[in-house]
Amino acid sequence: MLRYIKLYWHFFKLRVQIMMEYRLDFIIGILSVLFIQGAGLFFVNIVFKQIQTIRGWSFDEVVFIYAVACCGRAIHHIFFDSLWVFGRDYIRNGGFDRMLVRPAPAFFQLIAERVQQDGVGQLLIGIWLLSYAAPTIGVEWTFVSMTVLIILILSSSMVFIGIHVFTCSLSFWMTDSMPVQWSVHEMSDFARYPLVIYNRVIQSLMTWIIPYGFTAFYPAAYFLRPETYLKMGWITPIIGFGCCLIGAYVWRKGVRNFTGTGS
Amino acid sequence: MVKKYLMLAKSSIHLDIAYPAWYWSHLIVTFSKLVLMVSFWSAVFDGKQLINGWDLSSLITYTVLSMLLNEYVNGASWELSNLIRTGQISVELLRPYDLHFRLMAQDVGATISNMMRTAVPLVLFMAFVYHLQFPVTILAGILFLWTVMVAIVLGNLIDLIIGTMAFWLENMWGLRVFKAALFLFFNGALIPLNMFPDWLQYLCMWTPFPSLVYTPVGIFTGRIVGEPMWIACFIQLLWVVVIFIVLRLVWRVALRKVTVFGG
Structure with a gap:
């Protein structure tokens, strides 16, 4: 374990050095994510100028849901970004064959190879929004509530990661699964708003089939409406673990199944 | 010449048809985004008749058309930047066509x-x-x-820059990502520009973005009528000319860099 932490740290330092080489790019990456999140929020803000609540949820509550989504998403974005290009940059050109003969698990090598600085902007905006929204909706910052919040955010990112590892592993069979990864990932946008605004089909899809509901709405609702969503809050970590287990299972199956493209 | x-x-039509995986994922993602926005607006109205002069039916029409149009007002920036990064640009410049027009x-x-x-199928559906x-x-x-x-032409020109x-x-x-966020927000695809606060509407008027989506869809839904309609059409053409000149100027400065690097 310690060996992998050291190894990751080593890779991490390399990445930071690269980032410092391209300073303008670093700034653009962070600004772009900041801007896109800001635009989404501004949109919600304009809409809430016209109405008080959306199906009973206030502006500050929607911001809180948004904030949880931002944080969970950011962790996934910063540390697991190489999953996106796995098919294109590793399977297709045979780079993965090389990984298999190195003395570390292939998945570790893949993850360690990239740190995506652009996600940092997202994490910052998420934390800032949390600190803005929490007092206005009566969430008290105690040691317990902080710990629960951190656990829920980590679970949220585990849902993101698990689902992404699953769709990414499909590359073992279809060479480049990026279209599938993308279309599944985009579904996570649904979870940024209270799920109650959608019809039942979408609600159960987001809860039980592609459980992105647990990346933002359910963890946030645990704080906002504990009467109704207490259970959903509690099972969020279980869903997070479950997603990662399924992702890992499919990844292993893929590796065993892998024969290379012959390139 | 034109031939x-x-x-x-x-x-490129043949090429577009050659990637079914991307086609289907694009279709699914676009469809789910439309459903998301329609659900969102329906929840916002929730029995209200008018919001900011919009009724639900015309707002849904606006949203569907503007989000779809937003998908098409971009261009070949990806190909162009790849040509530049790989150095192929030096070969492209020798070919008997204007690179911008070709892209x-x-x-x-x-x-x-x-x-x-x-x-077209999505609009029909x-x-x-949703009538x-x-x-x-x-x-x-x-x-x-x-x-x-x-x-579409204007979006292409901006994308080439x-x-x-x-x-x-x-x-x-x-x-x-930054450009996509800028587009989505300021061209009116996310929210009709006449819902913006006045100062922001005024600011938008000085950018080419409203010409990309708000002008066509505003005309379609009867938000821009009479004299302003003709003015909007004229401004759109004016932006095409302005952006084209900017593109050529930027390009000329950039090409000097090619010669500096020795191609």
Whole structure:
């Protein structure tokens, strides 16, 4: 374990050095994510100028849901970004064959190879929004509530990661699964708003089939409406673990199944 | 003279059809985004008759058309930046066509093909399920088609400027995300521009973004009528000229860099 932490740290330092080489790019990456999140929020803000609540949820509550989504998403974005290009940059050109003969698990090598600085902007905006929204909706910052919040955010990112590892592993069979990864990932946008605004089909899809509901709405609702969503809050970590287990299972199956493209 | 660009446009239609995985994922993602926005607006109205002068039906029509159009007002920045990054640009410059026109011709070809296969079926489906409105007048319908065409050209030109930035930047992903966010927000695809606060509407008027989406769809839904309609069409054309000149100027400065590097 310690060996992998050291190894990751080593890779991490390399990445930071690269980032410092391209300073303008670093700034653009962070600004772009900041801007896109800001635009989404501004949109919600304009809409809430016209109405008080959306199906009973206030502006500050929607911001809180948004904030949880931002944080969970950011962790996934910063540390697991190489999953996106796995098919294109590793399977297709045979780079993965090389990984298999190195003395570390292939998945570790893949993850360690990239740190995506652009996600940092997202994490910052998420934390800032949390600190803005929490007092206005009566969430008290105690040691317990902080710990629960951190656990829920980590679970949220585990849902993101698990689902992404699953769709990414499909590359073992279809060479480049990026279209599938993308279309599944985009579904996570649904979870940024209270799920109650959608019809039942979408609600159960987001809860039980592609459980992105647990990346933002359910963890946030645990704080906002504990009467109704207490259970959903509690099972969020279980869903997070479950997603990662399924992702890992499919990844292993893929590796065993892998024969290379012959390139 | 024009014929070679037409042939290029046609060839990209074949290319567009050659990637079914991307086609289906694009279709699914676009569809789910439409459903998301329609659900969102329906929840916002929740029995209200009018919000900011919009009724639900015309707002849904606006949302569906503007989100779809937003998908098509971009261009070949990806190809251009790849040419620049790989150095292939030096070969491209020797070829017997204008590189900008070639990239645009190909992109317009792909756009038309993709519109027929994605946007048209989606509009028909949404029209059937959500009862979209017809254009307010026949003139509005004709002008809508015309302004859509101009908007696609304008979007292409802006995108080529973005692509040219690859001469100076490594992180094209960040820049493209930034551009996408800028577009989505200021061209009116996310929210009709007349819902913006006054100062922001005023600010938008000085950018080319409203010409990309708000002008065509505003005309279609009867938000821009009479004299302002003709002015909006004129401004759109004016932006095409302005952006084209900017593109050529930026390009000329950038090409000096090619000679400095010795191609």
